[in-house]
Amino acid sequence: MTPQQSRLVAAVRSRFGARSVSTDPDAIAPWLVDWRGRYRGAAPAILSPGSTEEVAAIVALAAEYGVPLVPQGGNTSMVGGATPPADGRALILSTRRLNRLRRVAQDDGLIVAEAGVILQTLHDAAAAVGHRFPLDLGARGSATVGGLASTNAGGVQVLRWGTMRALVLGVEAVLPDGQVHDGLAALKKDNRGYDLDQLLVGAEGTLGIITAATLRIVPAVRARAVGWVGVDSPHAALELLRRAERASGAVESFEIVAGHSLGEVIRHIPDTRSPLAQAFAWHVLIEAVAAGEGADDPQRVLEDLLAGALADGVIGDAVLAASEAQAKAFWRIRHSLSEAERASGPAVQHDISVPVARMPDFMVDDAARVERRFPGTRTAAFGHLGDGNVHFHVRAPAGVDGPAWYAEEAGAITAYVNDLVVAAGGSISAEHGIGQMKVAELARLGPASRIAALRAIKAAIDPQALFNPGKLVPLAGEEAQP
Amino acid sequence: MTPQQSRLVAAVRSRFGARSVSTDPDAIAPWLVDWRGRYRGAAPAILSPGSTEEVAAIVALAAEYGVPLVPQGGNTSMVGGATPPADGRALILSTRRLNRLRRVAQDDGLIVAEAGVILQTLHDAAAAVGHRFPLDLGARGSATVGGLASTNAGGVQVLRWGTMRALVLGVEAVLPDGQVHDGLAALKKDNRGYDLDQLLVGAEGTLGIITAATLRIVPAVRARAVGWVGVDSPHAALELLRRAERASGAVESFEIVAGHSLGEVIRHIPDTRSPLAQAFAWHVLIEAVAAGEGADDPQRVLEDLLAGALADGVIGDAVLAASEAQAKAFWRIRHSLSEAERASGPAVQHDISVPVARMPDFMVDDAARVERRFPGTRTAAFGHLGDGNVHFHVRAPAGVDGPAWYAEEAGAITAYVNDLVVAAGGSISAEHGIGQMKVAELARLGPASRIAALRAIKAAIDPQALFNPGKLVPLAGEEAQP
CATH class of the missing domain: 3.30.70.2740 (Alpha-Beta Plaits)
Known part of the structure; x- marks a missing residue:
């Protein structure tokens, strides 16, 4: 531990108690490696503040002592975004104790959740009041609100509900100078200049440490219909999607699967089979849902859509799940794709x-x-x-x-x-962010105007480069020293 | 004209032709005053580039010569946001010649429009392909895409469709160093760091000059129903709104009017009358629409909603417009409120x-x-x-x-x-922005952390403070010198 780190740790322990600091190497070890084991860092301590005020005080001290901080939620980054630098100069700031649901307001369609609240907990809280939080992903048992917002996470419901950016109505965050930005009021209209909430969403903890967020919730699903469709090409799949969008707002998921990927699933994942008898070059999993009082019957929505597409030759064949068990079997194919691809x-x-x-x-x-x-x-x-x-x-x-x-x-x-x-005018990171993994490719592919603007913003908000060092757009000297 | 301004004007004229510059005082005069006549500025020339490349070249020259630029679209700001400083040190950069619709792609649900395209033109272009751009406001004949995006404009359809921030899928903008940021690809998922498009929306031209935007369009309205409702209090009106939101996604507008304001309309605006026989302390104008193929009948949506609310004692009385003429008469009351209030x-x-x-x-x-x-x-x-x-x-x-x-x-x-x-946790500028008018109140009411962050971003992106000087968060020395 550097003298500065020691001073910071001692100050935090004396002000906020023993449970706000851990220096036990065994307790720290799991948080130094990303969950896929690709990135390994070092940190002599984990700080675990219990409130926004404690985060602000820690950040102010860290700024005074010049100690970098790596914010960490569930540590489920796909790009090493929550792993500390290898040289041990940074401390981990864990949001695990910021785990309160401050407000559940179903009439207003929102929940105010602290950064350390786990996605599954958020789902449960919404369900308890007849609602849902319309974002889901595999790491739901570990991923936290702070990490989901900081990485602008996606999932399989983006088609209808958007990414986290659309679901975060406002954030509370501690800025690198120790000031608290409070955007939790979640005003529907607020034109007081640059949108700081949106700037912090997807910033990967490099501009501020999100301590809480106001999140949109929507009525719970009352019924769903799931279909499996065989098509000749992605072009036909896109035509089906366009028809679905024109016909109804009920379609929430639209996932494409190559025929040979389906084959890998059937080969490697037990108890899976193709939903259609005939072989197709491409397949589509489509789900429609009914929520709210006056919603269309999703089974009928899909029946009409698929019958029309079949009659017009857009698709080759289709089947609707006849039971919830069959719907789950369809989704299991989709969720097994990564595992089957790994096995292959x-x-x-x-x-x-x-x-x-x-x-x-x-x-x-x-x-x-x-x-x-x-x-x-x-x-x-x-x-x-x-x-x-x-x-x-x-x-x-x-x-x-x-x-x-x-x-x-x-x-x-x-x-x-x-x-x-x-x-093709695309993005080298659609869902996972840049983290450590894509820093070099982002710098290479820019464009230069974008990189310059990102760096200027980073340097303006975090001039000491103390927030999540080495990630996204590292400033000069911010790379880990070996 | 300062020597620097003269050099800039000469360079622009020689490179881009006579029509890219105007120094005729009579031609300039109307653009020096805001449309309500509250702010008066001075500028010795208006530059009117004909393409994004010309804007970029002009900005690069302005940066080299240190000449401030005030971007101007339809000059319909409510807060003096497009009026140049009084000391004449800035030139106006008009977007009037950036008036092309680059792409109308109804299948993708988007239009790519240059900054100078007028809102009415955008409405017409969307209507021509069976769609609509779901944002409207009184200045539709003058307000431009660039100004609407730069001020995050609102209107009467925000309830369903959001402000410009939700309708702008991406922007093209020239940054103060003359580089072009191109976000027109409008990727649905893009996690390459801070969202520059969203940062430029609502920035009032202080960080970049928006030259084009990719805008969301939605299916045209096939039928609408408009109701007028009497209630005892805003609390009852809010309860009606909550019921409407639970029942249907079809409600697009929900406007509240005080009984005495309705009285002013009837007193001052010819050929207006109260839609309800009885007097109420508060009134609500509500509109539901049907768009797309499978949409609910809006008349039935409102009938069910209002009948239920009447039976439960939430509202006192209600009437549905029986004809399009009557629907227009209801809306005329709403749109006459400002004029009636002025007359009173x-x-x-x-x-x-x-x-x-x-x-x-x-x-x-x-x-x-x-x-x-x-x-x-x-x-x-x-x-x-x-x-x-x-x-x-x-x-x-x-x-x-x-x-x-x-x-x-x-x-x-x-x-x-x-x-x-x-x-109350609110915003001192919901729709109109800060411009010149609210600079002092924004600085007073902050909060300080917000102002510091805004200033840091402004200084980082526009270190010479050449973009729309004196607006939003003026940097030191940026205020107009008398």
Whole structure:
């Protein structure tokens, strides 16, 4: 521990008690590695303030002593965004004790939750008042409100409800000078200059530490219908999506799956089978829901949609889940894709987006380009077609030594894929953020005007570069020193 | 003209032709005064670039020569936001020639419009493809896309569709260093750090000059129903709103009108009459629409809603417009309120918001406080209850000399009202922005952490303070020199 860190730790312990600090290496160890084991950092202490005021006091002291802080919620980042630098110069600031639901106001359609509230807890709190928080993802048992907001998380309901950016009505955050920004009033109209709440959403903890958020909740689902559809191409899938959007606001999920990816699921995941008898090059999982009092029957919405699309030759075949068990079986295929892809062999994964209208071409033509450029590889693209966002995997050629191939080729493959994404007007990070993993590619692909603006904002708000060092747009000297 | 201004004007004329510059005082004069005649500035030239590239070149030259620029669209600001400083050190940069619709893509639900496109033109373009741009306001014949986005404009459809912030899917803007930020791809998911598009929305031209925007369009209205409702209190009106929100997504407008304000309309505006026979303390104008293929019948939505509310004693009486002519007559009352209030005598006007749930108390209790504190005055609050946003007028006592009263009392009244708004957790500028008019009150009421963050961002992005000087959060030395 540096002398500055020691002073900070001692001050926090004396002001806020023993439970606000941990220096036990065994207790700290799990929080130094990201959950996929790709990034390993060092930190001599975890600070765990119990209130916004304590966060503000800690930040003010850290600013005075020049000690960097890494905010951490559930530590479920896919890009090393919550892992401290390897040189141990930063302390972890955990939001685990900021775990109160300050307000559940179903009439106003909102919940005010502290940063450490876990997504599952938020779902339960909304359900208890006949509502739901319309964002869900696999890490729901660990991911926290602060992390979800700081990374602008997505999920399978973005089509209808948007990402966290649309669901966060306001945030409370401690800024690097120790001041508290309070946007929890969540005004529907507020034109007092730059939108600080939106600036903090997706900032990955580099501009402020979110301590609480006002979140939108919506009426609970009263009924749902889930369909599985076979199509010839992503273009046909997009046409089906357009029809769904024109027909009804009830469609909440629209996920595309390649036929060969479905094959991997059936091969590797027990008790799975194809919902359709016939083989198709592409498949779509579609879900419609009814919520609120006067909503359409979702079963009828999907029946009408799919019957029309079948009659017009847009789709090849379709089936509606006849029971909740069957609906779950359809969704299990979708949620097993990552696991099945892993089981099928090594692959370089990408989390990318392009404009929705451009996505079918990307999935066909650009995917073919990748396979030509790296002979023997096979691409797999699946996910949120309606958001213009797919998980784009490039699988190793058959028979290669996986780790060696990855070490040799992954960088070149990712650079090539990212170049195609940029050429298509897309984003090299659709859902997961930049964290540590994509810092270099973001800097390479810019564009320069964007990087310059991000750096200027970072330097203006956090001139000492003490908030989540080394992430997103590290300032000069902010990279971890070995 | 300063030597620097002369160099800039000469360079622009030689590079981009005579029509890109005007130095004719008669041609310039109308653009030096805001449309209400409250702010008067000076500028020796108007620059009118014809493309984003020309804007970028002009900005780069202005940065080199140190010449401030005031971006101007339709010049319809309510707060002097587009009026140049009085000392003439800035030039006006007009977006009038950036008037192309670059793309109308109804299948994607978007239009890409240049900054100088007038709102009415945008409405017409959307209507031509069976769609609509769901934002409307009185200045639709003058207000431009660039100004609407830069001020995060609102209107009477915010309840359902949000302000410009929700309708702007991405912007193209020239930053103060002459670089172009291109966010027009309008990715639904893009987590490459801070959201520059959202930062530029509502920035009032102080961080970038918006040159184009990708805007959301939605299916055209196929049928609408308009109702007029009498209630005893804003609290009852809010309960009606909650019922409407639970019942249906079809309600797009929900406007509250005080009984005495309705009286002013009937007194001052020809051919108006009260829609209800009985007198009520408060009235609500409610509109439901059907759009898209499977939408509910809006007439039935309102019938069910109002019948239930009447049976439960929430409302006192209600009538549905029996014809489009009657619907227009109801709306004419709403749109005549400002004119009727003006005709009824001098008043100090405020554009404020508080959390929606808090608004009824504000309209009753805080309004009474104002009337007690300034004896003889009478408050009038009307507008967008569902957005927590009302136009809050404080009328002069009967018999006073209007201009003298205004000169004497307006400042104290506004400060008192703003203090109440801040105490209620609200915003001193809901719709109109800060411009010149509210700079001092924003600085006074902060909070300090907010002002510090705004200033830091402004200084980081526009270190020479050349973009729309004197507006929003003027930096040191940026105020107009007499």
